[in-house]
Amino acid sequence: MSNSVNKLRSALVTGGSRGIGAAICRRLAQQGFAVVVNYARSADAAESVVADIRAAGGVAAAVQGDVGRREDRQRLTAAALEKFGRLDVLVNNAGITSVGRRDILEATEESWDAVFDTNLKGPFFLSQIAAKEMIRLIRAGLVPEGHIINVSSVSAFAVSTNRGDYCISKSAVRMMTQLFAQRLAEEKIFVHEVCPGVIESDMTAPVKEKYDRLIAEGRWPIRRWGRPEDVASAVGAIVSGAFSFSTGNCFLVDGGFHIRTL
Numbered sequence: 001m002s003n004s005v006n007k008l009r010s011a012l013v014t015g016g017s018r019g020i021g022a023a024i025c026r027r028l029a030q031q032g033f034a035v036v037v038n039y040a041r042s043a044d045a046a047e048s049v050v051a052d053i054r055a056a057g058g059v060a061a062a063v064q065g066d067v068g069r070r071e072d073r074q075r076l077t078a079a080a081l082e083k084f085g086r087l088d089v090l091v092n093n094a095g096i097t098s099v100g101r102r103d104i105l106e107a108t109e110e111s112w113d114a115v116f117d118t119n120l121k122g123p124f125f126l127s128q129i130a131a132k133e134m135i136r137l138i139r140a141g142l143v144p145e146g147h148i149i150n151v152s153s154v155s156a157f158a159v160s161t162n163r164g165d166y167c168i169s170k171s172a173v174r175m176m177t178q179l180f181a182q183r184l185a186e187e188k189i190f191v192h193e194v195c196p197g198v199i200e201s202d203m204t205a206p207v208k209e210k211y212d213r214l215i216a217e218g219r220w221p222i223r224r225w226g227r228p229e230d231v232a233s234a235v236g237a238i239v240s241g242a243f244s245f246s247t248g249n250c251f252l253v254d255g256g257f258h259i260r261t262l
């Protein structure tokens with residue numbers, strides 16, 4: 001491991017192979033972070049994100065790991081430390097939608113378990129492991145401060161009766177953010193939620209027509225699809241230190257969808 005790499009701040013982005021996570025990886029690399037691009041299954045996609053970052057002069061490595069599995073969470077954090085010598089930022093981005101998008105009267109425990117393992121249990125326990133490493137590094141004077149960013153969703157507050165497990169998991173991410181923000185502020189680790197609206201990605205591709213229609217009807221005031229880069233910009237701003245007296249915030253990136261009208 002070279003000293004020049006050690007001087008770079010390091011970020012672990014879960015689900016960095018595609019969509020919003022890939023844009024966050026590229027953005028953080030542009031801002032000078034050495035990035036661990038985590039993926040579960042899409043090795044080629046993750047390697048292509050890494051290749052893009054390296055071609056642009058950045059530093060990145062792809063690391064496989066299912067955030068729902070305890071041993072993988074340990075391995076992911078260890079990989080950041082082994083490859084880049086430090087860990088400054090964790091972005092809990094990996095997420096899945098409800099399996100089969102079934103009405104709540106037909107919803108299955110299998111979908112519930114898969115969604116909660118990936119969207120809530122994984123981020124909670126990965127934050128726990130990463131926070132302990134960050135505390136160690138900060139107390140040793142090796143890292144000035146830490147950031148944990150949890151990617152939630154407008155489904156934390158907007159009901160979709162065919163994705164109950166997804167909505168509840170994202171709603172819980174809001175409380176999880178507050179809990180870690182409260183606990184970690186004294187350790188100089190700042191914890192925020194970034195809450196996207198409808199963003200163009202593989203996740204929303206199967207329901208593209210529905211969202212095209214909602215946009216045309218003006219369901220949210222900024223009448224367009226959100227882009228992964230819109231979410232990545234918010235993450236980039238948070239880790240830039242622009243919000244130095246803030247923790248536990250929810251940064252909405254939703255085109256104004258949250259505004260209620262009469």
Ligand code: NAP
Pocket residue numbers: 014015016017018019020021038039040041042043045065066067068093094095096097118151152153154195196197198199200201202203204
């Ligand atoms: P996506 O295009 O489906 O990409 C999902 C990413 O998560 C992939 O990189 C995938 O890796 C990874 N992933 C899935 N399960 C994983 C696991 N168990 N462990 C590690 N990585 C895993 O989704 P997206 O639209 O970019 O969504 C990213 C985040 O934003 C999610 O938390 C989602 O809930 C949230 N969000 C999305 C929208 C939207 O409209 N798209 C709106 C609000 C919130 P592999 O390819 O290797 O499996």
